[in-house]
Amino acid sequence: MIYLDHHAAAPAPETVRRAMQEAATVAWANPSSTHAAGRASRRLLEAARDDVAKSIGATAADVVLTGGGTEACNLGIRGLAAGRVRVVTSQVEHPAVAQSVGRLGTEGREVIALSVVEGQPPSPAQLAPHLGPDTLVAVQWVNHETGTVFPIHEYAQACRQHQAHLFVDATQALGKVPVDVGALGADAVAIAAQKIGGPAGAGACWVRRGLELQPLLDGGLQERGRRPGTPDTLSMVGFGAACRSIGDRLAGQPRVTELRDRIEATLVQLGAVPNGRAPRTGTVSNLSFQGWKGPLLAAALDLEGVCLSTGAACSSGLQEPSAVIRAMYPDEQWRAGSAVRISLGIETTERDIETASGAFRQILARGGA
Amino acid sequence: MSEVKRVLVAMSGGVDSSVAAALLREAGHDLIGVTLHLWDADGEQQVGRCCAPEDRDDARRTCEHLGIPHYVLDEREAFRKNVIDPFVAEYQAGRTPIPCVSCNRTVKLTYLADVARRFDATHIATGHYARLERAPHGKLRLLRGRDDEKDQSYFLFGLPQSTLETLVFPLGELTKSEVRKAGRRLGVPNADKPESMELCFVPDGRVGDFINREGTPTISGDIVDPAGTVLGRHEGVANFTRGQRRGLGLGGGGTRYVLRIVPDTAEVVVGDESQLYDRQLIATDAHWVGGRPADALRGEVRIRYRHRGALADVTPTGHGFKVRFDEPQRAITPGQAAVVYRGDEVIGGGFIA
Numbered sequence: 001m002i003y004l005d006h007h008a009a010a011p012a013p014e015t016v017r018r019a020m021q022e023a024a025t026v027a028w029a030n031p032s033s034t035h036a037a038g039r040a041s042r043r044l045l046e047a048a049r050d051d052v053a054k055s056i057g058a059t060a061a062d063v064v065l066t067g068g069g070t071e072a073c074n075l076g077i078r079g080l081a082a083g084r085v086r087v088v089t090s091q092v093e094h095p096a097v098a099q100s101v102g103r104l105g106t107e108g109r110e111v112i113a114l115s116v117v118e119g120q121p122p123s124p125a126q127l128a129p130h131l132g133p134d135t136l137v138a139v140q141w142v143n144h145e146t147g148t149v150f151p152i153h154e155y156a157q158a159c160r161q162h163q164a165h166l167f168v169d170a171t172q173a174l175g176k177v178p179v180d181v182g183a184l185g186a187d188a189v190a191i192a193a194q195k196i197g198g199p200a201g202a203g204a205c206w207v208r209r210g211l212e213l214q215p216l217l218d219g220g221l222q223e224r225g226r227r228p229g230t231p232d233t234l235s236m237v238g239f240g241a242a243c244r245s246i247g248d249r250l251a252g253q254p255r256v257t258e259l260r261d262r263i264e265a266t267l268v269q270l271g272a273v274p275n276g277r278a279p280r281t282g283t284v285s286n287l288s289f290q291g292w293k294g295p296l297l298a299a300a301l302d303l304e305g306v307c308l309s310t311g312a313a314c315s316s317g318l319q320e321p322s323a324v325i326r327a328m329y330p331d332e333q334w335r336a337g338s339a340v341r342i343s344l345g346i347e348t349t350e351r352d353i354e355t356a357s358g359a360f361r362q363i364l365a366r367g368g369a
Numbered sequence: 370m371s372e373v374k375r376v377l378v379a380m381s382g383g384v385d386s387s388v389a390a391a392l393l394r395e396a397g398h399d400l401i402g403v404t405l406h407l408w409d410a411d412g413e414q415q416v417g418r419c420c421a422p423e424d425r426d427d428a429r430r431t432c433e434h435l436g437i438p439h440y441v442l443d444e445r446e447a448f449r450k451n452v453i454d455p456f457v458a459e460y461q462a463g464r465t466p467i468p469c470v471s472c473n474r475t476v477k478l479t480y481l482a483d484v485a486r487r488f489d490a491t492h493i494a495t496g497h498y499a500r501l502e503r504a505p506h507g508k509l510r511l512l513r514g515r516d517d518e519k520d521q522s523y524f525l526f527g528l529p530q531s532t533l534e535t536l537v538f539p540l541g542e543l544t545k546s547e548v549r550k551a552g553r554r555l556g557v558p559n560a561d562k563p564e565s566m567e568l569c570f571v572p573d574g575r576v577g578d579f580i581n582r583e584g585t586p587t588i589s590g591d592i593v594d595p596a597g598t599v600l601g602r603h604e605g606v607a608n609f610t611r612g613q614r615r616g617l618g619l620g621g622g623g624t625r626y627v628l629r630i631v632p633d634t635a636e637v638v639v640g641d642e643s644q645l646y647d648r649q650l651i652a653t654d655a656h657w658v659g660g661r662p663a664d665a666l667r668g669e670v671r672i673r674y675r676h677r678g679a680l681a682d683v684t685p686t687g688h689g690f691k692v693r694f695d696e697p698q699r700a701i702t703p704g705q706a707a708v709v710y711r712g713d714e715v716i717g718g719g720f721i722a
Contacts, residue, residue, distance in 0.1 A: 292487075299440040300487050303375075303401065317425055317441035318406050366487050 002352045002359075004308045007144055007172060007284055007343035010197040012238070019241035020199070020234055027233035032222060045233045048240030052204050055243035056170075056191065057180035064205045064213070064226045065236055069171040069192025070096040071216070072203040075227065076167045076188035077101060077138050079205075079213035084136040084165065086110040090122065091327040094144050096190075097169050098323075101138050119146055119276030119328050124154040131162035139166075141173035145311040145324040145341055146276030147284040149177065156185040171195055171203075175249035176281040181206050188213070193235070196249065198242030202235040252346035257282025259353050260344055266357045270364050275325050275339055284343040286311065286325070288335040291367050295319045298340050300366075304359040311341035375399045375490040376537065379481055380431065380439065382424030384562050385496030387431040388548045389539040391555040393494055394435045401488055402432040402439035405477060407448035408570045427559045434558055444480055451475040453570065457584035460576065460607040463630030464704030467524075467674075467720075468568065474527040482535060493535050497521045500541035500713075501533060508659050509533040511715040516544040523674050526708050526718030527656045577608035590635025592617060595628065600639065606630050609637050612645050612700025626700075646697035652707040652719030653689040661685055662716070669710045670694070672701050672721065683709050689719050 003011060023044050031042035046060070053060040066072045073096040081087065081104050089101045091113045105111035112130050114122040127137070137159055141152045152168055159166040170179055171192040181189050186208070193202035207213050207226070219228035264274060264285040272287040289297055294310035301308060310319050326336040342356070378390040380402045394400055404425055425441055432439035452472045459466035481493050498514030499522040508530055514520040528536075540548055552560030567574045580587045587605025594600055601619050603609070608616060613627040617639060625639040650672070655661075662685055669678035670692050681694040692707060701721060708718035 293442070295440065296442060296484065296487060299438075299442075300489075302438065302440075303488055317404070317429055317439065318422075318443060319441070320443075363487070366489060 002306045002356050004306060004342045004344060004348070004352070004356055006345035006348070007147075007195070007311065007341065008309055009194045009200065010175075010345050011347055012199070012242075013197050013245060013347075015245065016197050016199075016238050016241045020238045023234055023237040027237060029233075030230050031233050032230065041233045044237050045231055048233075048236040051240035051243040052191075052236075053206075055174070055179070055246045056189065056206060057182045058206050059209070061224075062206055062209055064207060064223045065231055065239075066203045066205055066227060067201050067229075067232065068203040069169075069190060069194065070203075072190035072192065072205040073097050073167075073169050073171075074100045075205045075213065075216055076169075076190050076207070077104070077136070078216060079207070079226075080136050080165050080167055080188055080211070081109065082212075082214055084109065084134055086112065086130065086132070086135045088112045088114065088127065088130045088135060088137045088139075088164075090114050090116050090139050090150070092116045092143055092145075092148070092324045093138075093140055094169060094171070096171075097138055097140060116143075116148065116328055117330070119143075119148045119278040119280070121148060121150040121278065124151065124158045127155055128158050128162065131158060131164040133163040135162070135164040137164055137166045138169070140169040140171075141179075142170075142176060142281055143276070143324065144172045145284075145322060145339075146286045146328070147172075147176075147280035147282075147343075148276050149173075149279045149281060152186075153184060160185060172281075175246050176253065176283055178250060187211060193239035193242055196242045197245060198239040199235045201232060202239035204239070249346055253282050256344050256346060256348065259348055259350065260285050260342075263342060263353045263357055267360055270361060273335065275335060276328055283345065284341060286339055286341050288325070288338045289340070289364070289367075290334065290338060292338050292364075294322070294337060294339045297338075297363070300363045301340075301356075301359055304363065306356050306359045308340055308342050310339060374492075375401060375488065376492045376494050377401050377403055377481060377485045377488060377490040378437075378494045379477065379496070380404045380428040381496070382421075382427035382431075382559070383496070383564060384552055384557070384559055385498075385540060385548060385564075387428070387496075387557045387559055388552040388555070389494055389496040390431060390435060390437070391557050392539045392551060393537070394437065395555060400435070400437040400494075401490060402428060402435075402437055403481065403484060404428045404439070404441045405480065406441055406443045407445060407472075407476065408453075409445070427562070430558045434556060442480075442484065444476060447476050447480060448472070453583060457580055459704050460580050461584065461588065461632070463606050463632035465610040465702045466704040467706050468570075469524045470527050470706050470718075473524055478528060478532050478536070482532060485535065491535070492537050494537040494539055496540055497525065497538050498540055498543075498545075499525055499538050501536060501538060504659065511658050512541075513710070513713045513715075514538075514540070515542050519545050522715050523671055523706065523708050523718075526658065526706065526715050528658075529656075530658075533658075577605050580605070580607040588635040590637065592619065592637045592639055595638060595640050595644070600625075603637050606632065606635050606637065611702040642699075645700045647701050648694050648697045650692045650701045650707055651686075651689060651722045652692065653722050655685070655689045655717055655719035657685075657717035658715050666709075666711070666716070668716055671706075671708045671710065672698060673705045678710055683716075689722070690717075 026040045029037040029041035031045045049060045077100045166186040168186045168189045174191045175196040189206045194200045275286040321336040329335045380386045456468045498519040500512040502510045513522045571579045587607035591599045592601040628638045628640045665684040670681045671678045684691045709716040
């Protein structure tokens with residue numbers, strides 16, 4: 001099996017699996033309990049929090065551990081929205097951000113979704129006219145489907161100038177570009193374990209010191225009152241272990257980029273059309289194939305042992321055409337329905353790329369009339 | 370099934386296709402489960418809502434149980450264009466269409482054939498109650514399913530030989546109770562699921578409401594007797610089909626039946642049951658399973674799915690055929706399929722003009 005869906009979930013490395021196995025004997029205890037069993041669990045939880053904080057240049061006390069990236073995004077966005085009348089976002093956000101912002105819209109706030117035509121993110125100058133002390137900016141750092149890198153540092157500067165609040169969805173950025181929340185100057189940043197080889201049910205929302213953050217749920221004072229409910233120590237141990245691999249992941253980017261460029265060149269020769277050429281991470285190639293539907297091509301590849309996806313949201317197995325690609329190419333609707341996403345990680349080998357290219361070649365030959 | 374490489378199984382999430390898959394799996398075939406998403410279910414009804422998420426889940430669960438891959442493929446556009454739009458237009462024109470025939474021919478099996486090619490599968494299996502048999506001259510013959518009550522060969526007359534060559538009907542030799550039994554024996558998760566009898570996209574059977582939602586509102590008009598005397602008003606021609614007795618809203622004067630619908634004036638003509646009987650029909654857009662017969666033939670003709678078939682002389686014409694029944698038949702309805710059988714074999718079919 002060739003795995004080329006790292007943007008959905010990066011495979012758990014040995015270090016993560018071992019750390020979770022070893023922790024399992026202790027991590028069941030409630031880390032809020034004051035007795036010895038609780039303390040043992042809490043020690044693991046806080047060590048994990050240290051690792052998570054360190055991976056993004058943060059102080060541990062400012063990291064709220066959550067049940068995954070979607071919760072972290074919701075917490076950051078809803079938490080920061082109090083007192084703001086306007087939300088500025090992009091048209092290509094992950095549903096965790098897009099739908100969270102959408103709800104703020106239905107609750108009466110003005111929502112401005114800036115376009116990302118052909119994968120070109122809005123410039124800080126396009127952002128600036130909408131900014132003010134009553135504005136929340138909620139944007140992603142790296143696009144989940146195309147790898148498009150947003151100029152997030154410049155956004156942060158513009159937001160500071162206009163006293164606007166900034167939430168950054170860094171779930172696809174972590175491990176692909178250096179993330180340093182201290183240098184960034186945002187107000188809240190969301191990350192997820194699953195994208196760096198940790199378990200799916202673990203995420204974190206970093207919040208700038210001194211900011212009040214309304215919790216999403218009622219029920220307890222855990223995580224300094226910002227996230228009620230018993231923290232999942234075992235998942236957090238996995239998250240912490242995964243965060244210790246960030247250095248290796250960043251160091252591996254040039255090689256990953258080389259492999260990505262290679263398979264993309266091969267597929268373009270076979271007729272594929274790349275989506276989103278703007279500055280992007282080296283981990284992903286998003287391509288449209290005329291005469292194919294994305295889910296059909298992804299299924300045919302799966303049957304030949306290649307795992308990848310269309311990148312679009314999916315319920316009960318039904319995949320809608322990608323909203324991201326539709327927004328990036330409003331005048332070329334065929335692209336969204338026929339797009340697949342190949343996403344690589346540091347585990348990807350040259351042989352994987354060759355085998356996958358061969359499978360594409362074989363399958364594409366069956367298509368057409 | 371000689372030289373079978375991979376078999377694509379069409380999975381609706383219902384019992385029949387699930388058991389079809391389970392039987393092929395038991396026989397050791399390499400299977401791929403495919404669910405076509407054709408229509409967005411709506412309404413509160415839990416059973417028989419078309420392409421509902423719970424049906425996709427059932428199909429997926431069955432495939433997981435069988436250890437085979439399962440994919441959902443979106444063909445809503447093709448279904449709307451080739452099935453729903455013509456369905457609405459037919460009703461507006463005063464006919465009673467049979468969408469399952471065009472769905473099988475122009476959407477389901479055509480599209481699955483394309484998918485099979487792209488998946489490198491040699492065959493397509495469905496849960497239809499019908500059988501295929503190789504004739505001495507080499508062509509395939511389409512036969513009734515062994516279970517008289519469930520037989521679905523009526524819906525399949527339009528399939529070309531090239532499609533029949535790829536098809537496998539694992540339930541053709543079985544009765545419904547045998548299918549349920551096989552489902553339980555093989556641990557199929559939904560073996561006792563109830564089945565729907567209505568059109569998949571009109572689960573409540575209220576076609577008029579459906580047309581009002583999906584097309585231009587159905588045309589209202591007068592209810593008249595054969596002499597043209599106005600007896601009342603109706604709320605839309607799509608609410609009526611030939612032979613219908615209920616829902617006319619006429620008080621007194623004995624039981625009356627819909628005799629015909631006049632699309633130009635939106636008149637619904639009603640009369641006595643005796644006026645519903647005809648000896649002849651003309652069918653258009655014919656398809657002959659084994660090729661067009663050179664001469665007139667004797668056979669049984671079914672004029673709707675629940676019609677048992679009646680002896681008749683069938684004469685092929687240019688693109689259709691003429692039927693003369695030995696005995697007059699009740700409510701021969703424009704838009705329905707007339708399917709010609711000789712014994713168990715489907716000779717061909719067309720649409721009643």
